Amino acid sequence: MKVELILAQLSFLLVLVPLSKGFLEKDTLLENGSTERTSAQVESNNTEEIRDFIISEKPKLLKMDPKSTYRLLLDKVAENTAFVIIEAHSLRLPVRLSTSDLSFDFVNSTSPAIFVNPSNNAGGAFLDNAYMENNSVIVFARSYNADSPVPGKCNAKPGVPIKPYLETSWSRTLVSLSFSQAGTLHSCSNIVSLTYDVYQYFLPENDCSRQYFEAGYKSFVDIQDIRTKGSFVTTLTHHSTAINLTNYPRTGRILAVIVNTKNESSVYGLVHTYGCSLDRDTVNGCKSHDSTFTWISCALGVFIGLFLTFVGHRFFKCAQFLYGFYFGSFIGFIIFSVLTEVDEVILTVLTASTGLLFAVAFLCLWWFLGIPVLSVLLPTLEMGFILASFLMYLPLCGVESFYSDTTYWLVFICVTLAPTVVFIAFTQKASILGSVVIGATTVILAVDHYTGSNIKFIFNNVLNRIISDGFGESYRCPPFQKRDLLLLTCLLGGIALGLVAQLILERKKAPFPPAPYQQWRWARSYEADDENTPLINGEVIGSPEEPMRTPVVGFISGHSNQNSHVQRNASRAKALQVTSSGAALRRDIFSPSASLNG
Numbered sequence: 001m002k003v004e005l006i007l008a009q010l011s012f013l014l015v016l017v018p019l020s021k022g023f024l025e026k027d028t029l030l031e032n033g034s035t036e037r038t039s040a041q042v043e044s045n046n047t048e049e050i051r052d053f054i055i056s057e058k059p060k061l062l063k064m065d066p067k068s069t070y071r072l073l074l075d076k077v078a079e080n081t082a083f084v085i086i087e088a089h090s091l092r093l094p095v096r097l098s099t100s101d102l103s104f105d106f107v108n109s110t111s112p113a114i115f116v117n118p119s120n121n122a123g124g125a126f127l128d129n130a131y132m133e134n135n136s137v138i139v140f141a142r143s144y145n146a147d148s149p150v151p152g153k154c155n156a157k158p159g160v161p162i163k164p165y166l167e168t169s170w171s172r173t174l175v176s177l178s179f180s181q182a183g184t185l186h187s188c189s190n191i192v193s194l195t196y197d198v199y200q201y202f203l204p205e206n207d208c209s210r211q212y213f214e215a216g217y218k219s220f221v222d223i224q225d226i227r228t229k230g231s232f233v234t235t236l237t238h239h240s241t242a243i244n245l246t247n248y249p250r251t252g253r254i255l256a257v258i259v260n261t262k263n264e265s266s267v268y269g270l271v272h273t274y275g276c277s278l279d280r281d282t283v284n285g286c287k288s289h290d291s292t293f294t295w296i297s298c299a300l301g302v303f304i305g306l307f308l309t310f311v312g313h314r315f316f317k318c319a320q321f322l323y324g325f326y327f328g329s330f331i332g333f334i335i336f337s338v339l340t341e342v343d344e345v346i347l348t349v350l351t352a353s354t355g356l357l358f359a360v361a362f363l364c365l366w367w368f369l370g371i372p373v374l375s376v377l378l379p380t381l382e383m384g385f386i387l388a389s390f391l392m393y394l395p396l397c398g399v400e401s402f403y404s405d406t407t408y409w410l411v412f413i414c415v416t417l418a419p420t421v422v423f424i425a426f427t428q429k430a431s432i433l434g435s436v437v438i439g440a441t442t443v444i445l446a447v448d449h450y451t452g453s454n455i456k457f458i459f460n461n462v463l464n465r466i467i468s469d470g471f472g473e474s475y476r477c478p479p480f481q482k483r484d485l486l487l488l489t490c491l492l493g494g495i496a497l498g499l500v501a502q503l504i505l506e507r508k509k510a511p512f513p514p515a516p517y518q519q520w521r522w523a524r525s526y527e528a529d530d531e532n533t534p535l536i537n538g539e540v541i542g543s544p545e546e547p548m549r550t551p552v553v554g555f556i557s558g559h560s561n562q563n564s565h566v567q568r569n570a571s572r573a574k575a576l577q578v579t580s581s582g583a584a585l586r587r588d589i590f591s592p593s594a595s596l597n598g
Contacts, residue, residue: 050126055086059140059218062088064095064129073124074116074141082146082185085164086125087113087269089138091213092278096128105160113165113269115150116141136210138217144266146185149259151268153183154191166255166271170247173468175275178242179268182259195237195260199230200245202479203252206452208274208286216254216272223265226256233475244474246461247275248454250286251479298446305442309498312435313428313506316375316513319435320366321359323378326438328358337467370515372427379434380423384416386441391415393458397477405472408465428511432502440494444487453483 049069053062056075064070072086088097090110097114098106106128107114114125129135144150152163163180170176177198181191201220203212220229234243257268276286304322312319332354336347366375392402392412402408423430448455457478464471478484514522 053127053139055124055139055141057140057142057222059138059221061214062127062137062139064127064135064137066132066134067130069126069128071124072127072139072141074118077118078143080145081118081143082148083144083150084116084118085113085142085144085151085267085269086116087111087140087142088127089217089270089272090135091208091210093129093131093133093135095135095137096130098126098128100126107160107165109165111165111269111271114160115152115162115164136214138214140221142222142267145264147261148185148264148266149182149194149261150185151182151257151259151266152180153185154188155180165269166257168255168271168273170273170275172249172275173247173464173471174474175245175247175253175273176242177245177255177257177271179257181239181241182266190261191239193261195235196241197227197235197258197260198233198243199226199256199258200233201226201230201254201256202481203254205248205251205454205479205481205483208250208252208276208278213252213272216252217270220254220256220270223258223267226258226267230256231477233477244470246457246464246471246474246476246478248457248478249275250452251275251454253479294449298449301442301446305439305444305446308435308439308442309494310439310501311505312439313432313502316431317363317366319379319431320375321363323382323434323438324359324362325355326382327355327362327378329355331358334463334466366515368515368517370512370518372431372512373424375512376424376427376430376434377420379438380420380430381416383434383437384419386437387419388412388415389458389462393461393476393478394480398475403473405465408472412462428506431512432506433499436495436498436502440491440498443494444491447490448487451483451487453481453487454478455484455487 051068051070053060053070053072054075055072062070072088074084077084086097088095088111092110094108094110095112096106096108097112099114099116100106106112106126116125127137127139129137150162150164152165155161155163157163157180165179167178168175179196181188182194182196183189183191201216203216220226233245236243252272252274254270254272256270259266259268274286278286307315308319308322329351332351333347335354336342336350340347340350342350362378388411392408396402396411402411419430419433423433445456445459461471461476
């Protein structure tokens with residue numbers, strides 16, 4: 001039993017350990033001469049030689065030397081060009097971009113963008129790498145005519161007068177995006193009529209390498225590419241200039257905002273985020289906080305999931321313990337996360353303790369009562385929870401009605417209760433189906449941790465909606481890529497295979513094992529001696545009726561099938577035959593187990 005307790009605890013922690021409320025870590029743009037301090041000290045490069053680099057509307061890769069400055073010169077500016085938006089994008093290190101010599105107003109970020117008027121500034125822009133290491137930067141420019149809206153024109157914040165860039169910040173659960181309002185080239189009077197279309201373009205999950213970073217920016221540049229290849233998020237109006245999106249750490253995304261008038265459109269400078277801290281010394285460039293305990297628990301989760309999938313109903317009491325542990329851990333995690341501020345280790349211990357308490361309680365429910373209907377309630381509810389989480393994660397993620405907590409939880413609860421209502425009349429089938437679904441899901445969650453896919457966020461998003469304030473108002477549609485599709489296919493295949501295996505295994509067997517306490521009571525009632533107990537073993541008392549049999553849990557009381565009628569008639573015929581023959585029963589008092597001879 002101790003081994004089962006440990007395996008159960010570790011299997012559920014593969015869902016809970018990656019979750020944490022975290023704290024909001026800013027990754028915003030810094031302006032007006034302020035600098036962003038990271039691994040190196042930002043210093044002025046006025047003494048360095050300024051080099052020229054020609055840019056166009058097609059992205060180019062600029063490999064910057066340590067502490068170097070480049071002048072970005074525009075190539076082939078059209079006659080009707082009224083303004084240009086110059087962008088620079090660095091994977092990890094911030095760079096400084098300015099229209100002057102970087103001594104006054106500049107934008108310091110991993111994705112700076114500035115407004116340039118070609119008629120007033122023929123020198124283009126200055127790009128500066130203030131760090132003592134090489135940095136590869138993607139640079140390009142977009143040209144617009146006089147009728148196009150100017151991104152960030154109606155800016156009310158200090159610093160650069162026109163802010164055509166996007167600002168981002170992220171926590172472990174949310175990515176926040178904000179920008180300054182746009183206007184026309186000479187006025188801000190029509191800002192009410194402007195609309196802002198927000199798009200996102202996901203990079204390959206669990207890969208923060210420079211290869212996919214550069215490929216993503218090269219294929220997501222102009223308006224047509226953004227609308228075709230990007231995932232539409234929402235349209236902002238009425239002075240709305242900020243939104244929240246669900247964070248999927250280690251899955252990079254490029255965000256774009258298109259400002260529209262009746263006839264023209266412009267694009268803000270793009271911005272990217274991976275939802276995690278990038279570091280050059282980490283594999284694929286993104287820090288991972290997984291501990292050895294997490295990896296071991298996920299490995300054990302695979303074996304526990306396979307156990308539930310293929311023999312969960314056969315080992316009924318062990319399965320009941322696991323169901324109770326899952327439910328208790330879920331409740332404990334929510335309570336301690338909301339009401340306390342403890343670190344991850346203490347939260348794990350408290351969660352596991354609550355899970356063990358519920359596991360013992362739910363096991364005792366079957367141990368003493370032995371009622372199948374009560375024992376299949378919890379696995380069918382957990383199966384409904386899995387189904388509801390799947391529906392809210394992918395098919396229904398973009399439904400605006402579910403941004404309301406009332407609507408979301410009403411639908412979620414109804415879907416959770418649906419399997420219980422449908423299968424409660426078929427207790428054995430409900431138990432088998434519940435163990436298969438829960439076991440297969442446990443296996444896929446464990447494998448997800450090793451493959452780096454985003455299947456785990458099916459349940460993380462539900463927990464975050466309960467724990468994190470404002471999570472329900474975020475845009476949650478996830479990246480559904482090859483790894484996710486492969487794991488989802490394996491999940492459905494595992495459910496089908498486990499269901500067939502258990503149905504074959506349980507064929508022609510009792511629906512449920514007897515409850516240990518009830519079995520003990522039956523044994524005592526049969527072994528008790530009273531005035532009707534025969535003095536000689538094997539003596540027939542009363543009429544030759546069918547002898548009493550131990551009830552089998554799961555069959556309806558008083559109901560007998562055709563086979564039971566045949567057996568009963570045969571026993572009666574045999575008894576009558578013995579009685580009518582008048583033959584005396586011969587018994588060996590020294591061998592109670594000896595057979596009877598007629």
